[in-house]
Amino acid sequence: MAWNQPGNGNNNDRDPWKNQGGRDQGPPDLDEAVKNLLGKLGFGGKGKKGGGKSSGGGFPGKSVGIIAVLLVVVWFIAGFYTVKEAERGVVLRFGNFYNLVESGLHWRPIFVDSVETVDVSNIRQFQSEGFMLTQDENVVHVELDVQYRVINPRDYLFAVEDADRSLAQATDSALRYVVGHTTMDEVLTVGRENVRANTLELLENITAPYQLGIQIVDINLLPARPPEAVKDAFDDAIAAQEDQQRFIREAEAYAREREPTARGQVRRILQEAQAYREQQILKAQGEIARFNELLPQYQAAPRVTRERLYIETVEKIYSETAKVMLDVEGSNNMMYLPLDKILEKQRRSMSTSGMEAADGQSQNSTSNSGQNSTQGTTTNSTGRTSDRYNGGRG
Secondary structure: OOOOOOOOOOOOOOOOOEEOOOOOOOOOOHHHHHHHHHHHOOOOOOOOOOOOOOOOOOHHHHHHHHHHHHHHHHHHHHOEEEEOOOOEEEEOOOEEEEEEEEEEEEEOOOOEEEEEEOOOOOOOEEEEEEEEEEEOOOEEEEEEEEEEOOHHHHHHHHOOOOOHHHHHHHHHHHHHHHOOOOHHHHHOOOOHHHHHOOOOOOHHHOOOOOOEEEEEEEEEEEEEEEEEHHHHHHHHHHHHHHHHHHHHHHHHHHHHHHHHHHHHHHHHHHHHHHHOOOOOOOHHHHHHHHHHHHHHHHHHHHHHHHOOOHHHHHHHHHHOOEEEEEEEOOOOOEEEEEEHHHHHHEEEEEEEEOOHHHHHHHHHHHHHHHHHHHHHHHHHHHHHHHHHHHHHHO
């Protein structure tokens, strides 16, 4: 049954907000409730009964102390701050430099000190690029990559207005100066390393008086390129220079390969010449010794010695030739046996016939020719020599 249903309880609606029990009870007053709460806390509200002094709108001393303590606690807690591992903190007291702090948890008085953190561990980088005029009055597009890091946070923040911008301007100035004193071919090809080293040295000299608090780690000169209008011509020129360097390296490699061989041949020829010289000296000394031994015999029997020397010489000559000549006594005809032709014919027959038959024929022909040559030689040299020798002695 609803509260306000008619006829309920002596025709009285049972509305909770109406007067019940003889008292007029309405909804609670929010303003009154707030005033009561403030009065209990001592921040004003209703005055105390029987008191001659009212606290409405005032702040007692105890409340002010509590508020002050809370503010001090909040101020103290808010003073804690953390500096990251890769950073260093620069403490400013009333705007002036006061101290440097390391990484970790620190505390500062709020409204007195302020802290600015600077990254001193990570490497920073930027690029400087543009079209620049070379020494030979050509235009090239050059790009330079600079890597640096902060080593002094105080100088980095307060030595100049903007350290990063100052470093970029100094880099651009140094690069343009070096490129302006270098030819275009050197910038594009073989002189790139010199340009990089000279730019780094000049940049360090420029930034040193400003005390930027920055250390330049390295600079990298990216491949330069000519303007697009003449790019094809310069590509051909660079290709020709690369071919030239390649040919030079190939020639040097060939020279390094051939030089040891030539030196070895020179040493071999010198050794052979030295051996031949010693051989000829020893041979001459042997001939001298032989002549000294033969001289007494020649003085004792000149005719016999001459004939013996002649026969030995002829025998030596005939032993080294494949031709045999037979002299028939009492006749002007001389027989000639072409042993070299015979041997060549036998070799040809050996190549066409079987191995066994060829071996047999070779042995027979060799034995026959050997007997004939031995007989002819003996007849020519031994028999006649003995007769001639005996006749000479007789």
